[in-house]
Amino acid sequence: MRLFRSPAGPGVIAGAGRVLVILPATALLLFIGFPLVALLLHTPPGTLWSSLNTQSSLDALSLSLQTTTLTLALTILLGTPTAYLLARRRFWGKRFLDSVVDLPIVVPPAVAGVALLLAFGREGLLGPSLDTLGIHLSFSTAAVVMAQLFVACPFYVRSARAGFIGVDRALEDASSTLGYGSWGTFRRITVPLALPSLISGAALTWARALGEFGATIMFAGNLMGVTQTMPLAVYLNLETGNLDGAVALAVVLVLVSLVVSFVVRLISE
Amino acid sequence: MATRFRYEFVSVVALVLMLFPLTVTSIRAAPARDHGSLTVFAAASLTEAFTTIGAAFDKANKSTTRFNFGGSDTLVTQLAQGAPADVFASANQAQMTIAAREHLIASSPSIFVQNRLVVILPRNNPAHIHSLADLGRSGVKLVLAAPGVPVGKYARAAFAAMARNRAFGTGFLARVQANIKSEETDVKAVAAKVSLGEADAGVVYLTDVTPSVATRVLKIEIPPAFNQIASYPIAVTKNSQDPALARKFIAYVRSPAGKAVLAAHGFIIPS
Numbered sequence: 312m313r314l315f316r317s318p319a320g321p322g323v324i325a326g327a328g329r330v331l332v333i334l335p336a337t338a339l340l341l342f343i344g345f346p347l348v349a350l351l352l353h354t355p356p357g358t359l360w361s362s363l364n365t366q367s368s369l370d371a372l373s374l375s376l377q378t379t380t381l382t383l384a385l386t387i388l389l390g391t392p393t394a395y396l397l398a399r400r401r402f403w404g405k406r407f408l409d410s411v412v413d414l415p416i417v418v419p420p421a422v423a424g425v426a427l428l429l430a431f432g433r434e435g436l437l438g439p440s441l442d443t444l445g446i447h448l449s450f451s452t453a454a455v456v457m458a459q460l461f462v463a464c465p466f467y468v469r470s471a472r473a474g475f476i477g478v479d480r481a482l483e484d485a486s487s488t489l490g491y492g493s494w495g496t497f498r499r500i501t502v503p504l505a506l507p508s509l510i511s512g513a514a515l516t517w518a519r520a521l522g523e524f525g526a527t528i529m530f531a532g533n534l535m536g537v538t539q540t541m542p543l544a545v546y547l548n549l550e551t552g553n554l555d556g557a558v559a560l561a562v563v564l565v566l567v568s569l570v571v572s573f574v575v576r577l578i579s580e
Numbered sequence: 581m582a583t584r585f586r587y588e589f590v591s592v593v594a595l596v597l598m599l600f601p602l603t604v605t606s607i608r609a610a611p612a613r614d615h616g617s618l619t620v621f622a623a624a625s626l627t628e629a630f631t632t633i634g635a636a637f638d639k640a641n642k643s644t645t646r647f648n649f650g651g652s653d654t655l656v657t658q659l660a661q662g663a664p665a666d667v668f669a670s671a672n673q674a675q676m677t678i679a680a681r682e683h684l685i686a687s688s689p690s691i692f693v694q695n696r697l698v699v700i701l702p703r704n705n706p707a708h709i710h711s712l713a714d715l716g717r718s719g720v721k722l723v724l725a726a727p728g729v730p731v732g733k734y735a736r737a738a739f740a741a742m743a744r745n746r747a748f749g750t751g752f753l754a755r756v757q758a759n760i761k762s763e764e765t766d767v768k769a770v771a772a773k774v775s776l777g778e779a780d781a782g783v784v785y786l787t788d789v790t791p792s793v794a795t796r797v798l799k800i801e802i803p804p805a806f807n808q809i810a811s812y813p814i815a816v817t818k819n820s821q822d823p824a825l826a827r828k829f830i831a832y833v834r835s836p837a838g839k840a841v842l843a844a845h846g847f848i849i850p851s
Contacts, residue, residue, distance in 0.1 A: 433706070434777035449778045450721065450761035532723065532762025532773065550654045550765055551728025552678070 347565055354558045362559035370536040371544035371560060375521060378452060378540060382459040382520040383513060386467045390516075391509070394471035395497075416465045423462050424529025431457065432530070454531035455538050459520035466519055467512040474508025475501065511575040518571045522564065616825040617644040619664055621655045623671035623812065624766040625695060625731070625785045629845040630669070630833075636841070637832045643825060651729045651766035659684045659817065666820040667829055669812060671695070671767075671785075672730035676813040686823060689813035692834050694848040695785040696807050697731070697738055699800040700774050700793075707780035712800060713748050715739075715781055716755035723770050723779035726763040731770070734808035735783035741806040771797075785810065787846040809848070 354362070362368065397409060415423060429435045431448050441448065448454045478501050486496040502509070524542040531538040533547065541560050548557035622630050627649045634645040648655065648665070652675040659665060660682055668685060669692075670676040676689045701709055707720045715722060725732030743753035764770045767784050774782040775796040789799060814833060816826040832838050839849050 428776060428778065432776060432778055434702075450723075528765070528769075532778075533726070533764060534760065534762050538762065546765065547726055547728075547763070549657055550651055551726065552653055552657055552660075554657070 350558060350561055350565060354555050354562075358555050359559045359562060362553075362555045363563065365556065367535055367539075367544060367548075368556060368560055371539055371541045372563070374452070374455075374536065374539065375541040378455045378459060379517055379520040381456050382463060383517045385456070385460055386464040386516050387509075387513060390464050390467045391471060394468045395475055395501075397468070398472045398475035412465055412468050414465070415462050416469075420462055420523065420525025421529060424458065424526035427454075427458060427461060427526060427530040450532045450534065450538060452531075452537055455527055455540060458526040458530045459523045462523055462526055463516045463519040466515040467509075470508045470512025470515065471505065474505030474512070477508070478504045507579050511579045514571050514575045514578075518568050521567065616641065616822050617646070618666045618822065618825050618829055619646050619648065620667040620669065620829065621648045621650075621659065621663070621665040621817075622667075622669040623652045623655070623730070624649050624768050625671055625787055626669055626812070627768070628790055629787070629842050629847065632841050632845075633833060633838050636837065637829055640832075641825070641828065645829065651725070653728045653730070654766070656682075656684070662819075664819070664821070665817045666822060666826040667814065668817050669814040669833075670730070671810055671812055672733070673811055673813055674733075675730065676815065679815070684818050685815040686818045686820065687816040687827070687830075689815035690830075690834075691811045691850055692814050692830075693812045693842050694850055695787055695810040695812065695846075696848065697734055697783055697802050697810075698786045698789060699781055699783055699802060700771065700789060700797040701781050701800065702774055702777040702779075703796055703798060704777070705780075705798060706777070709781055709800070712742060712802065712806070713752075715759065716748065716752045718755065718758075720759045721761045721778075721780040722756065722759040723762045723764060723773045723782040724760055725767055725770050725783075726765065729764075729766055730810060731767040731783070731785060732763065734810055737808050738783070738802055738806050741808075745806070789846070811850075812847075 363372075393412065397405065397412065418426075431437050431441065431454075433442065433447075433449055448457070482504070483496050483500050486500045487493070491499060522542055523540070524546065527538065527540060528543055528546075533539050533543050539547070541564055545557045545560045545564070548554070548560070620630065620634070627647075630647060630649075634647060637643065638645050648658070648663075650658075652670040652672060655668065655670070656675050656679050659668060659679060668676070668679060670679070670689075673689075673691075676685070679685050680689065699709075699712065699715065701707075707714070707717075709715065709717075709720065714720070724735045727733055727736060739753055739756045742748050743756075761779065762773065764773065767788050770779075770782040771784050771788045771793050773779045774784075775793055789797065814830050816823050816830065820826045833842075843849055
């Protein structure tokens with residue numbers, strides 16, 4: 312009975328309705344949980360550890376850590392003003408910009424990879440100009456960060472935008488009346504009040520960047536220690552028959568993602 | 581009573597849903613049973629030739645042949661994980677040997693075709709490469725398939741053979757190694773990176789320079805002294821649903837009609 316207690320009081324979902332809720336819920340949870348359990352059970356912990364403790368795994372771990380940290384920093388730096396703009400200002404074409412920002416979430420990563428190549432690749436639109444400046448993005452770690460930023464930043468911008476919209480304008484006005492400038496108000500009122508949204512958005516962006524595969528392998532290629540992030544190493548290990556190596560990195564990815572999404576839940580509640 | 585019934589119902593439905601993937605598999609295998617359906621796992625380099633052969637084979641046998649093209653190593657991994665296949669065609673003997681060792685194939689594999697390597701460059705040749713020795717020059721962006729992929733292994737063997745020749749200078753292998761900017765997952769990805777102009781050079785099979793790729797790349801031949809001949813074995817898989825049809829497909833590949841298609845795509849037909 313406790314299971315079905317809702318804020319509106321007990322027994323809101325009852326009778327046939329209860330079956331309609333519990334059946335699909337059980338099915339979906341099993342469907343999501345079962346493959347994860349299979350992944351965790353496949354390799355004994357000892358093998359898991361020795362597979363992780365190889366040069367290629369450690370390189371992939373460290374590269375993933377570095378690139379996702381950079382991606383997150385860039386997202387917060389560039390995404391916060393973008394979100395604020397989209398939340399507070401009204402201007403012509405804003406609705407269109409909202410959709411553009413959301414686009415990378417719905418576009419398949421392989422498409423993102425091709426788009427990045429056609430824009431920043433050597434033969435891309437900006438390629439010749441970048442070449443003149445001596446910037447060579449192909450097969451570089453910078454390309455990995457760009458791929459991650461492209462697919463992952465919308466999660467932060469979306470969440471931050473919603474957070475800023477939810478901040479009571481009256482409080483901001485009061486703060487201005489009390490003599491805080493717009494930066495002071497933003498820093499002391501707006502950001503603290505929107506903080507749960509900012510943090511959960513940042514966590515989602517980081518997790519998405521960590522899992523990025525398609526755009527990375529297309530735009531940045533695959534080289535150990537330079538562009539081979541964890542998801543790429545999982546795939547390559549699988550390809551070369553090193554199932555244990557693949558599973559070891561996959562388990563790390565799953566556990567980290569689980570922790571991140573749990574923390575996000577704690578913060579946003 | 582009612583509650584208990586409900587919970588039992590829940591578990592039954594949950595169980596059914598867990599078995600759902602199995603149901604899907606059996607449904608998928610069911611249609612066209614009377615004429616026969618075939619799943620062929622084949623090396624990525626066979627994509628064009630086998631697609632043509634498959635269409636002709638299906639027309640002659642009223643069968644339905646589906647292909648799964650990929651790096652031979654990927655295919656072996658998929659087979660080992662129980663992926664349903666009737667025929668396996670590998671781009672090298674090593675992967676077929678692994679498949680045999682893991683008891684994944686039923687018949688003894690036979691070599692049906694051979695392939696050789698070629699260096700490709702983007703049409704505008706951004707790194708000004710005019711000879712194989714230029715591939716060891718500092719700053720050349722070279723893309724190979726990963727060492728676990730047959731073509732990646734052959735390419736490294738070819739560079740090792742060149743390095744044994746004085747004409748390539750000292751430390752050629754190390755210089756080439758330092759130029760590798762990406763290790764791609766299969767030969768088609770290497771061809772794509774070069775076609776798109778991202779890489780200065782790549783090593784692929786001659787058969788991967790398809791008409792559409794040929795319009796975007798230049799070729800540098802690798803002399804027989806250094807070139808690696810890839811031998812492609814083909815075999816019926818252990819858990820084939822229709823071994824008779826699988827054998828028929830292999831026979832068709834080896835028939836004059838099949839050989840003609842393979843030769844037209846640049847493969848070497850072993851005598």
